[in-house]
Amino acid sequence: MKCALITGGSRGIGRAVCIKMAELGYHVLINYKGNEAAALETLEAVKAAGSTGELLQFNVGSAEEVSSVLGAWMEAHKEDQIEVLVNNAGVREDGLMFMMSEAQWNNVLNISLNGFYYVTKQVLSSMLMKRYGRIINMVSLSGIKGLAGQTNYSAAKAGVIGATKALAQEIAKRGVTVNAVAPGFIKTDMTAELNEKELAAQVPMNRFGTAEEVAEAVAFFASKGAGYITGEVLSINGGLYT
Secondary structure: OEEEEEOOOOOHHHHHHHHHHHHOOOEEEEEEOOOHHHHHHHHHHHHHOOOOEEEEEOOOOOHHHHHHHHHHHHHHOOOOEEEEEEEOOOOOOOEOHHHOOHHHHHHHHHHHHHHHHHHHHHHHHHHHHHOOEEEEEEOOHHHHHOOOOEHHHHHHHHHHHHHHHHHHHHHHHHOEEEEEEEEOOEOOHHHOOOOHHHHHOOOOOOOOEOHHHHHHHHHHHHOHHHOOOOOOEEEEOOOOOO
């Protein structure tokens, strides 16, 4: 069974990616931290797209949970391969640096940056042994240019961009690619509190993007046809920043 693991797959971009992977024929492993109802909705959408899936509940920022849940799944499914890993889980806790608490800093970096390390390390050996894999990391416009009020988020995503480029060079000979997708303003729950009309006016395309448009880019990096592309960061921002 060929599987795709999407962290933070219960809502928004994660859900759109889960559905797209289902359309491509993958058995979809939907990771979520706490919102089981939303995760079940994603699972139903995966089935409606004509594929199969299952839920894996763990906090990507916890080495123990990643090992006990994801590690146990891999141990029980040695004949199945996680061909595609999408490191999508992330949180925002925006605030100006001089007012930012240590907890706000640590939580954002832990989920995005440490989460990338824990989950990728868990599945990497299998990909290397099978000499095939696609790792796609969800980063952000914030990690490329930096955004005021998001020092923690910008640092986390910039860190994942650096890790993407370094890991890509380490494992290219084994047929495993590592790329990143950097969305700008995308219409999701995470951006619901933003002033869409005001911010969209700054975007050359004059609108927010959709989660489905991001999922299309993920699908390209996940494809066999993208096998000679690695270490790249693809911006999806309507021309806001190039």
